[in-house]
Amino acid sequence: MPREAEPSLNEKQFVIQALQSNLRLDGRKFDQYRPLEVSFGEQYGVVEVKLGKTRILAKASAEVTVPYVDRPLDGIFTIATELSPMASPAFEVNRPTETEVLLSRLLEKTVRRSGALDTESLCLVAGQKCWHVRVDVHILSHDGDLIDAACFATVASLRHFRKPDTSIENGVLTVYTPAEREPVPLGWLHSPFCVTWSFYGDEGEIAVLDATWLEEAVRVGSCTISLNRHGEICQIAKLGGTPVEALSLLQCTSIALVRVKEFSALLDKKLAEDAKRRDRGGLLAELSAENDR
Amino acid sequence: METERPFVLPGDSIDPSLIPVPRQQDAQTQNSKKQAVLRLGPGLRHMAATGAIVPTVPGQLVVDGRKRSMWVESKGGRYVASVGDVVIGQVQRSAGGDLFYVNLSPYTSNAILPHLAFEGASKKTRPQLAPGALVYARVSLANRHMDPELECVSPATGKADGLGPLVGGTVFDVSLGLARRLLMARSREEGQVAVLDFLGDEGLAFETAIGRNGKVWVRSDSIKTMIAVGRALQKTDEDDLSVDDQRKMVKWLIKSMR
Numbered sequence: 001m002p003r004e005a006e007p008s009l010n011e012k013q014f015v016i017q018a019l020q021s022n023l024r025l026d027g028r029k030f031d032q033y034r035p036l037e038v039s040f041g042e043q044y045g046v047v048e049v050k051l052g053k054t055r056i057l058a059k060a061s062a063e064v065t066v067p068y069v070d071r072p073l074d075g076i077f078t079i080a081t082e083l084s085p086m087a088s089p090a091f092e093v094n095r096p097t098e099t100e101v102l103l104s105r106l107l108e109k110t111v112r113r114s115g116a117l118d119t120e121s122l123c124l125v126a127g128q129k130c131w132h133v134r135v136d137v138h139i140l141s142h143d144g145d146l147i148d149a150a151c152f153a154t155v156a157s158l159r160h161f162r163k164p165d166t167s168i169e170n171g172v173l174t175v176y177t178p179a180e181r182e183p184v185p186l187g188w189l190h191s192p193f194c195v196t197w198s199f200y201g202d203e204g205e206i207a208v209l210d211a212t213w214l215e216e217a218v219r220v221g222s223c224t225i226s227l228n229r230h231g232e233i234c235q236i237a238k239l240g241g242t243p244v245e246a247l248s249l250l251q252c253t254s255i256a257l258v259r260v261k262e263f264s265a266l267l268d269k270k271l272a273e274d275a276k277r278r279d280r281g282g283l284l285a286e287l288s289a290e291n292d293r
Numbered sequence: 294m295e296t297e298r299p300f301v302l303p304g305d306s307i308d309p310s311l312i313p314v315p316r317q318q319d320a321q322t323q324n325s326k327k328q329a330v331l332r333l334g335p336g337l338r339h340m341a342a343t344g345a346i347v348p349t350v351p352g353q354l355v356v357d358g359r360k361r362s363m364w365v366e367s368k369g370g371r372y373v374a375s376v377g378d379v380v381i382g383q384v385q386r387s388a389g390g391d392l393f394y395v396n397l398s399p400y401t402s403n404a405i406l407p408h409l410a411f412e413g414a415s416k417k418t419r420p421q422l423a424p425g426a427l428v429y430a431r432v433s434l435a436n437r438h439m440d441p442e443l444e445c446v447s448p449a450t451g452k453a454d455g456l457g458p459l460v461g462g463t464v465f466d467v468s469l470g471l472a473r474r475l476l477m478a479r480s481r482e483e484g485q486v487a488v489l490d491f492l493g494d495e496g497l498a499f500e501t502a503i504g505r506n507g508k509v510w511v512r513s514d515s516i517k518t519m520i521a522v523g524r525a526l527q528k529t530d531e532d533d534l535s536v537d538d539q540r541k542m543v544k545w546l547i548k549s550m551r
Binding site: 013 | 423464510517549
């Protein structure tokens, strides 16, 4: 397995000098994201997110299983992240790097532990049958800020996903195909997003949003804040690195809220566009008794 | 003379009328025997079984009738060292007390740069290069199954000729195709790239070193200038800009950076 590439001394020095004179290599402002592109697939729950050159594919799926013994009334919800060698030869399948462990842990904390998905609504027959919702996050290309992009992709795929409709009659569970009954969306409570700040300078006085791969390689610390558009913070992860002033962290959080509101609006808009695109024809049109004359 | 450049895909069959044939008078004269041999450049392969010439990479097929050579002009891929190329490498570490391991492209095996392959270097005065430092070097040895060897000095004259450690500045990654075009003696006419000239015309002062392995080193007193050069190069590369578009893009970039 080749080692992860490291930027040269010249590049490291240059990035720091540029940041100290208020410049970024791609001409962005410090609190500006790269253009975020979202596209949905033909199937429900497939979404591709591009953040500059970072590219992530997320797919949600559901199957019927037996619930955990200690939680008979809850469904199961898992997030599987994979950094494939396609993103960088330094990533190997089945041997998680630190990046991958941190990524899956942060997604877990942001989306699962914050109760974004109502797992109780996934229960079909108490203690016997429940839905297992699974999101697979594939990193296709890595140019920094994986966490924010992966979190956006996870939330987008879950909100786009539709699970098959079910009914229970006389203790018999029926799962309907999409042709029989329109699939139903998941019970969704709130949409948390991650915003990652990278810190530079001796005391972490320079804070930058959406760092690229090169910028990530020279940062002295980072802080990931997860919150929803109502300003409810799900988690703050500041894992090691240079200590940062509490006051500047507060400022980071308030800017993060602005960004999250933008994310939320963008996702709502894209979901509405996709719903409109799908609405043409469909089961409703098929069932209508009107004839074209 | 090259005329039009048809686009070919790997495995395509090449129109036989494009393959240059030796002219009648050339074939008869003795001294042009060398020119009668068809020379295949990168991206083409001669299939021994059928005798056909097949492209192995997508790109534009270039035919030079005068030199009786043809090759496929493609944007890049991974750098494979060949003798005589000037490259920008990143020092990994010093090993064995007499050589540096130098990386030419990420995730590939290292090239070797002997300590004595610098101008004025002797056993007592060795160059000191920290891991991560950049060097501008020439490939002196390249075999398919061996690590390439580099040198920062001309073996004939013992002079550096501009090669050696690159101090300060920064390095930008570009495609191999653009690096090759930038290195052409007449890059504006042949390579259709004049972005660095336009940046200079706008009054920016900077110096560059171009590595055939897709790296461009830029140094300037002003950080803004270095960023402008890097962005202009990467924009030219990603959007495949023509010379006119390059001029417009540089104008726009300078205006937006102010």
